[in-house]
Amino acid sequence: MTGASSWSFGEDDSRQITAILDEFLAQSSARTALIVDKAGQMVATVGETPTFDSTAFASLTAADFSANDQLAKMIGEAEFGSLFHQGEQESLYLADIAGRVILVVLFDTRTTLGLVKLRVKATVGSLNQVFTEMLNKDAPQAPRVETDFVDDAEDEIDRLFGG
Amino acid sequence: MSMINYASREINCKLVYYGPGLGGKTTNLEHVYQKVAPGSRGKMISLATETERTLFFDFLPVDLGTIRGFKTRFHLYTVPGQVYYNASRKLILKGVDGVVFVADSQIDRMEANIEAMQNLYDNMSEHGYDLTTIPFVIQYNKRDLPNAAPINDLQASLNPGWPVEEPSKMRPMPDPQHEGEFLIQQIEGQWIERVGYYEAVALNGEGVFDTLKALSKLVIKNLG
Ligand SMILES: Nc1nc2c(ncn2[C@@H]2O[C@H](COP(=O)(O)OP(=O)(O)OP(=O)(O)O)[C@@H](O)[C@H]2O)c(=O)[nH]1
Numbered sequence: 001m002t003g004a005s006s007w008s009f010g011e012d013d014s015r016q017i018t019a020i021l022d023e024f025l026a027q028s029s030a031r032t033a034l035i036v037d038k039a040g041q042m043v044a045t046v047g048e049t050p051t052f053d054s055t056a057f058a059s060l061t062a063a064d065f066s067a068n069d070q071l072a073k074m075i076g077e078a079e080f081g082s083l084f085h086q087g088e089q090e091s092l093y094l095a096d097i098a099g100r101v102i103l104v105v106l107f108d109t110r111t112t113l114g115l116v117k118l119r120v121k122a123t124v125g126s127l128n129q130v131f132t133e134m135l136n137k138d139a140p141q142a143p144r145v146e147t148d149f150v151d152d153a154e155d156e157i158d159r160l161f162g163g
Numbered sequence: 164m165s166m167i168n169y170a171s172r173e174i175n176c177k178l179v180y181y182g183p184g185l186g187g188k189t190t191n192l193e194h195v196y197q198k199v200a201p202g203s204r205g206k207m208i209s210l211a212t213e214t215e216r217t218l219f220f221d222f223l224p225v226d227l228g229t230i231r232g233f234k235t236r237f238h239l240y241t242v243p244g245q246v247y248y249n250a251s252r253k254l255i256l257k258g259v260d261g262v263v264f265v266a267d268s269q270i271d272r273m274e275a276n277i278e279a280m281q282n283l284y285d286n287m288s289e290h291g292y293d294l295t296t297i298p299f300v301i302q303y304n305k306r307d308l309p310n311a312a313p314i315n316d317l318q319a320s321l322n323p324g325w326p327v328e329e330p331s332k333m334r335p336m337p338d339p340q341h342e343g344e345f346l347i348q349q350i351e352g353q354w355i356e357r358v359g360y361y362e363a364v365a366l367n368g369e370g371v372f373d374t375l376k377a378l379s380k381l382v383i384k385n386l387g
C-alpha cells in the first residue's frame with residue numbers, strides 16, 4: 001500500500017499488554033499506564049482512566065519523545081531510552097518500547113520515582129518482547145479494511161466536510 | 164502508517180499540512196476547527212511562537228464517527244514552514260498517511276514554494292516514504308491576492324508530475340476537478356502522473372474543505 005508501514009493491534013495483543021501493565025501498576029502504585037504509538041496515536045490505557053483529553057495527550061507525548069530522541073542524537077547518544085517529567089503532585093515517566101511505541105506511566109505522591117523505575121525495568125522487557133513479536137507478525141502484509149468500509153467512510157466524509 | 168486497533172476498534176489516520184512559512188497551513192486547520200460540528204472534532208493544539216508562527220505543530224483530531232464498527236478518526240497536523248525548523252518538521256512526518264502541500268500563490272513566494280516542495284521530498288525519503296505513492300494533494304492558497312501567480316505557472320513549477328512506471332496506469336485519467344485537464348496523460352511519448360490541485364483562500368475558508376475532502380478520501384481508499 002503506502003510507503004509508510006501500517007500495523008494493527010488485535011484483541012490478543014491487547015489482553016497480553018493489559019496483563020503486563022496491570023501487574024506493573026499493582027507493584028509500583030502508579031496510577032495509569034498508557035501505550036502511545038510514535039506517530040501520536042493512543043494504543044492502550046490501563047489503570048485509572050485519565051481525566052485529560054487523551055487524544056491530545058498522545059500527540060504531545062509522541063512529539064515530546066521524538067524531540068528528545070533528536071536531542072540525544074545531537075549530543076552523541078543513540079537514544080535516551082526514557083524520560084522523566086516531575087510535577088508537584090503528578091509525574092510522568094516515558095520509555096521506548098521496541099523503537100515503535102512509548103510506554104507512559106502517570107504517577108503521584110502515593111509512590112516514588114525510585115519504585116517506578118525499579119518496577120518498570122521488567123515491564124519494559126516484557127513489552128519489548130510482545131511488541132517485537134507483534135510487529136514482526138504484521139510485517140508481511142498491511143492490515144486492510146473491507147470495501148464496504150471504504151464506501152461508508154466516503155459518504156461520511158461528504159457529510160462531515162460538505163458533499 | 165494508519166493504525167488499526169482491533170482491540171478498541173479504532174482506525175486513526177495522520178494527515179499532514181506541509182508548505183512554506185506563512186503559506187496558510189495553520190489557517191486551514193483553524194477554519195476546519197471553526198466549521199466542523201463541535202461534536203466531531205477535538206481540541207486544537209498549537210505549539211506556536213508569540214508571533215503565532217508554528218514552532219512545532221498544530222494538531223486537530225476530526226472524528227468521522229463509527230464506520231462498520233470502527234471508530235474512525237483523522238489526525239490533522241501542520242508543520243512549521245520556516246526553513247530553520249526542519250528538525251521538527253521532519254518529526255511530524257513520522258507515520259504520515261497523507262500530505263497536503265499548501266503553496267503560497269504570491270509570485271514572490273515561488274522560490275520558497277519550490278524549496279519547501281524539495282524539502283518535503285527529502286524528508287519523506289529520509290523516513291523511507293515515497294511521495295509518489297502516498298495520498299498527496301496540492302493546495303494553491305491565497306488566490307485572493309493581486310500578486311497571485313497564474314495556476315499554470317504554479318503547476319509547472321510545483322506539480323510537473325512524475326513518469327508512470329506501472330503499465331496498468333498508462334491510460335489517460337481526467338482530473339475530476341478541472342475540465343479538460345488530466346491527472347495521468349501522455350506527453351511526448353511519456354506517461355506522466357500529477358497530483359490533484361485545489362485553489363483556496365484559506366482566510367475565508369474557500370477551498371479548505373475541498374482539499375481536506377480530497378485527501379481524506381485518498382487516504383481511506385488506500386486502507387482498502
Ligand atoms: N490574503 C490571504 N491571506 C491568508 C490566506 N491564508 C492565510 N493567510 C494569512 O497568511 C498569514 C500566515 O498564515 P498561517 O496560517 O499562520 O501560515 P502557516 O503556513 O501556518 O505559517 P508557519 O506556521 O510559519 O509555517 C496569516 O496572516 C493569515 O491570515 C489567504 O488565503 N489569503
Ligand SMILES: [Mg+2]
Binds near residue numbers: 241
Ligand atoms: Mg503555522
